[in-house]
Amino acid sequence: MIGIIDYGMGNILSVKNALEMIGAEVEICHNPQQVTNVEKIVLPGVGAFRDCINNLRSKKFVEVLEEEVIKKGKPILGICLGMQVMAKRSYEGGENNGLGWFDAEIVRLKPQDSSLRIPHIGWNNISFKKDIFLFRNIPESPDFYFVHSYFMECKVPDDVIATCDYGGNFTASVQKNNIVATQFHPEKSQDFGLTVLQNFSNWTF
Amino acid sequence: MVLVTSVKFDNFNEIGDPVSQAKIYEAQAADELLFVDIDASLENRCSLLIDVIRSAAEEIFMPFTVGGGVRTIDDFRLLLLNGADKVSINTSAVKNPNLINDAANVFGAQCVVLSIDFKKTQDNTFKVWTNGGTVETDLSPVEWAKEGERRGAGEILLTSIDRDGTRTGLEIEMIKDIVGAVTIPVIASGGCGLASHFVEGFIEGKASAVGAGTYFCFKDENPMQVRSQIKNAGISIRLHK
Numbered sequence: 001m002i003g004i005i006d007y008g009m010g011n012i013l014s015v016k017n018a019l020e021m022i023g024a025e026v027e028i029c030h031n032p033q034q035v036t037n038v039e040k041i042v043l044p045g046v047g048a049f050r051d052c053i054n055n056l057r058s059k060k061f062v063e064v065l066e067e068e069v070i071k072k073g074k075p076i077l078g079i080c081l082g083m084q085v086m087a088k089r090s091y092e093g094g095e096n097n098g099l100g101w102f103d104a105e106i107v108r109l110k111p112q113d114s115s116l117r118i119p120h121i122g123w124n125n126i127s128f129k130k131d132i133f134l135f136r137n138i139p140e141s142p143d144f145y146f147v148h149s150y151f152m153e154c155k156v157p158d159d160v161i162a163t164c165d166y167g168g169n170f171t172a173s174v175q176k177n178n179i180v181a182t183q184f185h186p187e188k189s190q191d192f193g194l195t196v197l198q199n200f201s202n203w204t205f
Numbered sequence: 206m207v208l209v210t211s212v213k214f215d216n217f218n219e220i221g222d223p224v225s226q227a228k229i230y231e232a233q234a235a236d237e238l239l240f241v242d243i244d245a246s247l248e249n250r251c252s253l254l255i256d257v258i259r260s261a262a263e264e265i266f267m268p269f270t271v272g273g274g275v276r277t278i279d280d281f282r283l284l285l286l287n288g289a290d291k292v293s294i295n296t297s298a299v300k301n302p303n304l305i306n307d308a309a310n311v312f313g314a315q316c317v318v319l320s321i322d323f324k325k326t327q328d329n330t331f332k333v334w335t336n337g338g339t340v341e342t343d344l345s346p347v348e349w350a351k352e353g354e355r356r357g358a359g360e361i362l363l364t365s366i367d368r369d370g371t372r373t374g375l376e377i378e379m380i381k382d383i384v385g386a387v388t389i390p391v392i393a394s395g396g397c398g399l400a401s402h403f404v405e406g407f408i409e410g411k412a413s414a415v416g417a418g419t420y421f422c423f424k425d426e427n428p429m430q431v432r433s434q435i436k437n438a439g440i441s442i443r444l445h446k
Contacts, residue, residue: 013288017263046285048313081313093310117390117413119315119359123236123443143443145268147290147315149359188268188290190231 003038010044045081078181111167212370214338245274262288309357365395372398380410
């Protein structure tokens with residue numbers, strides 16, 4: 001059973017539909033208690049960092065995530081803002097602290113090519129490390145859908161499992177033990193996106 | 206809800222079920238879908254294309270922008286929770302520009318698309334029109350686009366009412382002006398009739414994206430063919446499969 005955290009921010013329905021399309025059993029976790037009953041967790045996120053982390057805190061998801069993910073080692077997939085909130089801090093709309101699971105900061109994209117606009121909206125191809133479970137059965141240089149103005153700048157290079165070039169490379173995906181996350185939206189990236197979700201669903205950590 | 210084509214925002218022809226058509230576009234490798242309820246702003250309600258986008262979201266795993274009669278933050282939230290990735294606002298943004306700021310603050314700029322419909326007026330200048338192209342404003346499209354960006358819009362959806370459905374090509378000069386005036390992505394639409402029109406939109410207009418509706422409803426045109434032409438013109442576009 002995969003639990004999708006509903007903390008009021010995120011395209012829950014699309015993530016649920018995509019996971020069901022690949023055959024996963026899905027439960028929307030409206031409250032922290034439900035998170036204790038699922039085997040894997042998806043943390044979606046659309047919007048702004050400050051509201052995201054504040055909502056997670058006020059709805060008491062932070063404690064249960066620390067317990068289930070950090071202490072108990074449940075696999076978790078963070079998507080877009082759900083990835084960014086795993087950093088130590090973000091500079092979007094002022095300085096805000098994140099969950100601190102990755103030694104990283106969320107900073108604004110600064111493409112070296114001035115004709116590239118922010119937000120980075122649209123399809124873009126990524127380069128991923130070999131032998132990463134998340135990208136099994138996906139050919140080189142696959143396109144995924146991105147929609148963001150900020151990205152995760154990682155202090156630990158090994159955490160980065162995929163990058164994307166938008167006037168310079170930025171972090172497209174990270175993994176540390178049972179925690180994996182993507183800046184792009186797999187639930188909006190058609191076949192390759194569904195494959196990423198399938199790989200997460202099949203993952204045994 | 207029925208999918209329609211229009212000419213200059215009028216002369217509607219029914220095409221069919223929007224969700225079925227969306228599935229076809231997805232199979233034909235469109236990059237994004239824009240669902241606009243064109244009646245909603247006329248009747249001053251948010252039609253909440255909920256049923257349409259919920260159905261679409263069940264089987265189509267690609268980005269949707271949804272709009273038409275969106276007036277409040279709650280409208281935004283409802284659409285985003287039901288499958289929309291981005292929400293476009295048009296008439297209500299002109300009536301209440303603070304909506305742009307509020308929506309960008311709550312949902313992030315990347316969710317907020319400022320939709321600007323423009324048409325030539327009697328004195329031969331381009332002005333912004335609202336309410337489905339029925340109400341003329343005093344706004345210059347370029348100045349309004351700049352203000353939209355200042356207030357936090359993440360994208361501009363620019364539509365030429367004069368060229369809508371005519372298949373005579375995009376309004377390139379205006380696209381260039383808007384692209385030059387803002388730093389956020391601009392989606393150009395209204396008028397595509399040939400694959401070369403799309404290419405012009407990118408190369409001459411410098412738009413980040415080109416949107417079309419009527420183009421795909423007649424003859425044999427489909428997104429897959431257009432993207433080959435775009436790619437052959439040297440424009441960077443997603444390679445599908």
